[in-house]
Amino acid sequence: MQDKQETPAAAAPKADPPAAADKAGKGDAEVKVEASDNASGLETPKAPGVDTGLDAVPKGAADGGKGAEPDINIEELRAMIEQAKASGELPSGEGTAETAEAAATALENFSRGGIVFGLGLGLLVLFVWYFASESSLRKRLIGSFLAIAVTGMSLWFYKEQGLQEGIEIQGGVSMDIRIVPDEGKEITPSTQEQVIKVLTGRLSSLVAESDMVLAPQGKDMIFLQIPGVGPDRVAEIKKALEKVAKLEFSILHPQSNSLAAAVAADSEVVTGHEALPFVKKEDKDGNPLPPRWGLVRIQKDLTGDAIASAKPMFGQEGWEISVKFTGDGASVMGPLTLKHQNEPLAIILDSEILSAPNILNPFSTGCQITGDFSQQEAADLASALENPLKNPIRVEYANYISPTMGKATVQQGISAGIAGLGITLLFILLYYRFAGLIAMIGMGIAITIIFGMMALFKFTLTLPGMAGIILTIGIAIDANVLIYERLREEMKSGKSIGSAIKTAYEKAFSAIFDANITTLITAIILFQFAAGTVKGFAITLMIGILATLFSALLVTRVCFNWGTESGFVKKLGFMNLVPDKLIDFLGRRKIALIGSSILVATSLIVVPTLDPRGVELKGGDAITLQSEEGLTKQSIESTLDRAEFLEKTPIVQVQQPVGGEGEFFLIRADFGKAEQILEFLKTELDVGLDGAQTSSVGSAVGKTMLGKSALALGIGLIAILLYVTFRFEFAFALGAIAA
Secondary structure (H helix, E strand, C coil): CCCCEECHHHHCCCCCCCCCCCCCCECCCEEEEEECCCCCCCCCCCCCCCCCCCCCCCCCCCCCCCCCCCCCCHHHHHHHHHHHHHHCCCCCCCCHHHHHHHHHHHHHHHHHHHHHHHHHHHHHHHHHHHHHCCCHHHHHHHHHHHHHHHHHHHHHHHHHHCCEECHHHHCEEEEEEEECCCCCCCCCHHHHHHHHHHHHHHHCCCCCHHHCEEEEECCCEEEEEEECCCHHHHHHHHHHHHCCCCEEEEECCCCHHHHHHHHHCCCCCCCCEEEEEECCCECCCCCECCCCEEEEECCCCEEHHHEEEEEEEEECCEEEEEEEECHHHHHHHHHHHHHCCCCEEEEEECCEEEECCECCCCCCCEEEEEEEECHHHHHHHHHHHHCCCCCCEEEEEEEEECHHHHHHHHHHHHHHHHHHHHHHHHHHHHHHCHHHHHHHHHHHHHHHHHHHHHHHCCCEECHHHHHHHHHHHHHHHHHHHHHHHHHHHHHHCCCCHHHHHHHHHHHHHHHHHHHHHHHHHHHHHHHHHCCCCHHHHHHHHHHHHHHHHHHHHHHHHHHHHHHHHHCCCCCCCCCCCCCCCCCCCHHHHHHHHHHHHHHHHHHHHHHHHHCCCCHHHHCEEEEEEECCCCCCHHHHHHHHHCCCCCCCCCEEEEECCCCCCCCEEEEEECCCCHHHHHHHHHHHHCCCCCCCEEEEECHHHHHHHHHHHHHHHHHHHHHHHHHHHHHCCHHHHHHHHHC
């Protein structure tokens, strides 16, 4: 690539001719151009050389690549990359550093993936061997090794990788972003990917990129999560996201000054041209200047796709943006500026003309856009120009969760989980005694597997995920109850302890398997159609079901087999709280049918009347406040009654946390009122409210969630109907679905 020199003459526009460019007012953005050395203004860009700055030579490279395999240490490789970046040998921002880091990450993932694949394959072979073996001793040995190996691996994965905390736990901002399609066009997966790439580039200058979660959601939505961001930056992030930053260049019409205003007022028509406003200006006293218009081509001469980079920099006139064109952009801009010398070139951003200076010399490689920019405005504009959106976007849902609120909620979830687990374990210990102790061992292994697999596959632990873990505890207990009740019956029939255990597991297998498979089918459907953090519930539920099957059908059976074969377990005792009495349920079917009909009819009346839908489904704003001294439901309601900016009084509810102390207040209001309500309450009640959690949901999001929920429910019912019909018969399946 030839060296470029800035041409002073091209940097300062001449006095505008009568029908040419605009005069720069206060804060008027201008353009400085960098002319190329050749006469045409064209440059043929060369492929940049990639210098990694890494001097290390892998083993075997010195002898022409022959010999030992390269001995690559990933940690050393990363350290070398960071050292090269710090010394400037590995330039950042040109793709070299990012490529090197991506290569190191890919190498690390490949290495880890190979280890995990090998371990998984070995365990699979052992599973097949376990179920195929007929020797009791071999089964016990293989089963023991599997239990110890899987548990040990899960603990190691959890210790080494840890769990990624969801935004509900560590606090932050989450948004649902809708992509607005062009007229007559549809949003495609490639459009979603382009928007994700652009938004990632824009947000990287505001937050740490590694902390962001940007993922496609549905057909035209993007799901965004930014942990650790405070409420004061929500507006800044939203503004950066929604800015289209569509940069265009167009030669002004020769009669722009005389025709532009008339074309804007629809009193004149100029074929192939349209009137666009100049950015609003102010005089020295801060008074707005009269609006100005420019007549530009409808088909612009150059668009933002031709921008290779845009960087903020401090120049002689203050902060400016240095724009570099791509090779294709240079091939267009060179002939264009050569042909239209001494004519004004309009620089258009989001359908507003920043400036229209004269072209004094042809140029092709880039330009500087100057104006009344602050440092942050220049940085934001440069980021937007470098990452232009092809489609506008709209933030449909915004939710802020404070770290204090997240920690309190997590503590409540943990307390509820421990309380439920403790009560459940106490019950099975008292009811099933020694068998209950074995069930506890199996349950502990199942929970260990859940956390280990979540750490291995880098699943994020969310509050719905914690709910899935607690539900898994119930599923694990249910499986053990089925086995133990079958074991009780077999022992009553006079079988020996070893024979009774074997028969109990064999007969209970089908019930446990069918119950867990139907739940697994539901979880898979939920994961496929759910949105946002609900996926966390489905993930933990799926992992939990597999862990439950492993612990209930393999771990506990191996424990029983060791006990009976060694003579340690000679008999089992169970508590009997339910009397052996047959209940004629079918004889009471009329009473059950009448009672069910009354309940269904009541629900059909009450539910639409009370409308229990939350903000997530109805749309609007929700504010959750932690209880503070002097803050009561009555004080909040009476204060909000005096708020003139509210069309109707919000709903205030008191929530008592499970396993926690104090109260929470939930305020439901119209869309877009959350920030005003918070500020009004702070002022009127003289309270801090620093731990407030806010969420805003557009009506479109609520309709989408309802639609997805109905779709998931319908598909789930059909899937269960088909499975039960396949396993049993259609009458049983129909009865189950009706229930």
